[in-house]
Amino acid sequence: MARVPPASGHFGLPGSIAGFGDEATFAALAEQAKSMGFDGSLCIHPKQVAIVxxxxxxxxxxxxRAARIVAAPMRDCLKLGAVEIDGVMVDPPIVARARGLLAIPQKNDP
Structure with a gap:
């Protein structure tokens, strides 16, 4: 299963995708991109698919964590604008992101 970026998602790398022979550098760029909020990356070589x-x-x-967020009572979140889950403020955009994560098909899904 390839992690294909959704049409509304953000994808890219903070560097070049052309160096497909340097898998370690490409993997580090992919991890950095995820930490920056990207949802996926383009690949120009089959070696890059598993890394992405x-x-x-x-x-x-x-x-x-996404399951805990989605399972939490959101009535207060809608009324107050945010709730606390696991010691962190959770507001409607965080809930939407959690739902999005849970909607991604996983390797073991039928």
Whole structure:
């Protein structure tokens, strides 16, 4: 399964995708891009697909946190504008991002 960026998502790398032979540098750029809020990256070589999938697929911890956010009562969030979950402020955009993460098909999904 390739992590294809959605039409409304943000994708890219803070560097060149042309150096497909240097997998370590490409992987570091992909991780940096994820930390900057990108949703995926273009690939110009088949070697890059697994690297992009690994970098941009949500971790088990990210999925577990997203599930806690989505499961939390959002009535107060809508009324107050934000709630606290796991010691962090959660507002409607964070809830939307959590729902988006949970909507991404995972490797073990049917």
């Amino acid at each position: 999938n690994n970098a941009f697929s949500p971790s088990h911890a990210e999925l577990a």
